[in-house]
Amino acid sequence: MASKIRVGMVGITPNRGFSSIAHMPALQGLPDFEIVAVCTTRQESADAAAKHYGVPLAFADPVKLAQHKDVDLVTVCVKVPDHLDPVMAAIDAGKHVYSEWPLGRNTEEATRMYEAAERKGVRHAVGLQGRVSPSITYVRDLIQQGYIGKPLSGTLFVNAANWGASLDRSYQADFANGANLMTITGGHNLDALCFCLGEFREVSAFAVSQRDTIPADDAGRAIPKDVPDQLVVSGVTTSGAVISAQVRGGMSRGQEFLFEIHGSEGDLVLSATMRASTQRQELRVQGAQGAAKDLTDLEIPAQYRWVPASVPAGSPYNVAQLYAKLGEAIRDGKPAVPGFDAAITRHRMLDMIVRASRTGQKQVA
Numbered sequence: 001m002a003s004k005i006r007v008g009m010v011g012i013t014p015n016r017g018f019s020s021i022a023h024m025p026a027l028q029g030l031p032d033f034e035i036v037a038v039c040t041t042r043q044e045s046a047d048a049a050a051k052h053y054g055v056p057l058a059f060a061d062p063v064k065l066a067q068h069k070d071v072d073l074v075t076v077c078v079k080v081p082d083h084l085d086p087v088m089a090a091i092d093a094g095k096h097v098y099s100e101w102p103l104g105r106n107t108e109e110a111t112r113m114y115e116a117a118e119r120k121g122v123r124h125a126v127g128l129q130g131r132v133s134p135s136i137t138y139v140r141d142l143i144q145q146g147y148i149g150k151p152l153s154g155t156l157f158v159n160a161a162n163w164g165a166s167l168d169r170s171y172q173a174d175f176a177n178g179a180n181l182m183t184i185t186g187g188h189n190l191d192a193l194c195f196c197l198g199e200f201r202e203v204s205a206f207a208v209s210q211r212d213t214i215p216a217d218d219a220g221r222a223i224p225k226d227v228p229d230q231l232v233v234s235g236v237t238t239s240g241a242v243i244s245a246q247v248r249g250g251m252s253r254g255q256e257f258l259f260e261i262h263g264s265e266g267d268l269v270l271s272a273t274m275r276a277s278t279q280r281q282e283l284r285v286q287g288a289q290g291a292a293k294d295l296t297d298l299e300i301p302a303q304y305r306w307v308p309a310s311v312p313a314g315s316p317y318n319v320a321q322l323y324a325k326l327g328e329a330i331r332d333g334k335p336a337v338p339g340f341d342a343a344i345t346r347h348r349m350l351d352m353i354v355r356a357s358r359t360g361q362k363q364v365a
Helices: 018-027 043-053 064-066 084-092 109-120 135-142 184-199 315-332 340-359
Strands: 005-010 033-039 057-058 074-078 096-099 125-126 151-160 200-208 213-215 222-223 230-237 241-251 255-261 268-270 283-287
Touching: 005 018, 005 064, 005 213, 018 033, 033 064, 043 057, 057 064, 064 074, 064 084, 074 255, 084 096, 084 109, 084 230, 096 315, 109 125, 109 340, 125 315, 125 340, 135 184, 135 255, 135 268, 135 283, 151 184, 184 230, 184 241, 184 255, 184 340, 200 340
Parallel strands: 005 033, 005 074, 033 057, 074 096, 096 125, 151 241
Antiparallel strands: 151 255, 200 230, 213 222, 230 241, 255 268, 268 283
């Protein structure tokens, strides 16, 4: 492999989409990576993206990108129902692969990608960026080090303004496409919760759609919607913590994010510092132990930051943190974390939530 890890990006449009605002600046800020190829659905737009970013190779076919000799790592940033083909193309070509979350439309697709990557022996990573957030990682370690004593409860609240009366894209209204409030916002935030407090050993849930249709265009025409815009989950994790979690779709006011963790010896709180997705911002960390009456701010130690200070804050930062860990895994020949196996765990948790909601019965792992 070359001195730098050479990246081909599938799904990149200048000044639009998560790849443009997060992946591109993240990679540009990491000295061990080099973007050598881009791919879109049309050669003209691929050429335009390559010219805009100063990238030498442009493709309209992800298979050809993956097969090019100058590509070491393929990043897949297309919409969720289109993840499978470019991910499998990268694996078939023997290239390492980073896919955005959700990994697939469902657990079956995610398992297929994981098993293929393991057979081929390539490194694989999934964009559950909360697991590399300095604030979330710090809180997880504090819990494991006994800062709060025995975990007793966790209360999570997430506001998801863009999952209410309208959706960013019409395909998100179809549950079969695997891209909705429960899988994306719920998946990211419940992953952070489980990262800190352990997986659910039992769970009850309400995944509710308050609206049967959404506007399809400016003319006011409507399309059917069968995905939840409200999610409530309660349960018990393997650490013994009793959990109450809500993801609320459609409200742009009020609290953005709050995660309170109570233990026998202390408390920890993660809260929003801006109106952005949990995994796309620097969260505030507060804590208190023993007889202390008030929470105090806890400074995140430098050891939880793995990227240069020049990497932009906000959307690119945790993506860069994940690339840094993936780069280590590629160079050391070790599994990347979080890999596709982590994605399967999260897909299976979402399956439990769906069953709990549809049957009205508690699900046990």
